[in-house]
Amino acid sequence: MSRTSQILREVYDRLFEAYGPQNWWPADETFEILIGAILVQNTNWKNVEKAIRNLRKAHLLEPHRLYQIPEQELAILIQPAGYFRVKARRLRNLLRFMIEEYQGSLKRMFEERPEVLREKLLQINGIGRETADSILLYAGGHPRFVVDAYTYRVVTRHGWAPPDVDYDSLQALFEDNLELDASLFNEFHALLVQVGKKHCRKNPRCTNCPLEEMLPEKGPYLPE
DNA sequence: TGCCAGGCCGGGT
DNA sequence: ACCCGGCATGGC
Numbered sequence: 001m002s003r004t005s006q007i008l009r010e011v012y013d014r015l016f017e018a019y020g021p022q023n024w025w026p027a028d029e030t031f032e033i034l035i036g037a038i039l040v041q042n043t044n045w046k047n048v049e050k051a052i053r054n055l056r057k058a059h060l061l062e063p064h065r066l067y068q069i070p071e072q073e074l075a076i077l078i079q080p081a082g083y084f085r086v087k088a089r090r091l092r093n094l095l096r097f098m099i100e101e102y103q104g105s106l107k108r109m110f111e112e113r114p115e116v117l118r119e120k121l122l123q124i125n126g127i128g129r130e131t132a133d134s135i136l137l138y139a140g141g142h143p144r145f146v147v148d149a150y151t152y153r154v155v156t157r158h159g160w161a162p163p164d165v166d167y168d169s170l171q172a173l174f175e176d177n178l179e180l181d182a183s184l185f186n187e188f189h190a191l192l193v194q195v196g197k198k199h200c201r202k203n204p205r206c207t208n209c210p211l212e213e214m215l216p217e218k219g220p221y222l223p224e
Numbered sequence: 225t226g227c228c229a230g231g232c233c234g235g236g237t
Numbered sequence: 238a239c240c241c242g243g244c245a246t247g248g249c
């Protein structure tokens with residue numbers, strides 16, 4: 001087991017001990033997760049919940065039904081999530097893809113090989129790497145490590161990667177040094193968001209942070 | 225009260 | 238290949 005693996009494992013253990021299970025996107029409503037993955041782009045999750053509630057009240061949490069309504073109507077329903085006009089278009093791009101390629105069946109969509117599905121998702125306007133990986137991990141149960149702004153902040157602050165690290169390298173840092181376990185990746189990502197929220201911005205001094213002991217003297221970027 | 229959140233795209237150097 | 242503005246609501 002490499003030194004990098006040991007450090008990441010320790011990070012996970014410390015975070016889990018401090019915060020416990022985060023219960024992000026429990027797997028019962030897969031379609032909701034897809035919708036949420038787009039709605040949450042650069043947006044507070046609380047706002048997304050309101051938007052999803054609106055869709056549920058309107059009985060629209062199903063691909064065909066949601067694709068039936070006009071784009072402008074969709075935009076109004078998801079308004080609380082912000083960027084509602086672009087997101088309405090992005091949601092419809094995803095829905096069109098699901099309906100045309102898989103007859104709107106999530107089951108069929110996730111029968112696709114994960115690497116193939118990822119490439120196809122990335123072709124959709126409005127779906128980038130983080131959103132695609134969120135869908136694969138949280139909705140599809142595939143062990144893809146999701147990298148976001150918090151992942152970047154926590155990792156660079158602790159000197160586990162240089163400040164100019166890109167998405168793929170950051171993702172590889174986790175995927176190459178942990179067991180490929182979807183529930184581990186799920187929990188780990190959520191925990192990184194939690195610690196990032198609490199400390200990387202609100203408490204830049206890192207006092208009382210579960211990772212306080214793990215600040216390096218000076219950035220020994222973890223290689224390999 | 226202002227600042228910012230679980231990004232992504234398109235157009236300009 | 239970067240860099241940057243636009244997109245928008247609600248919470249703290």
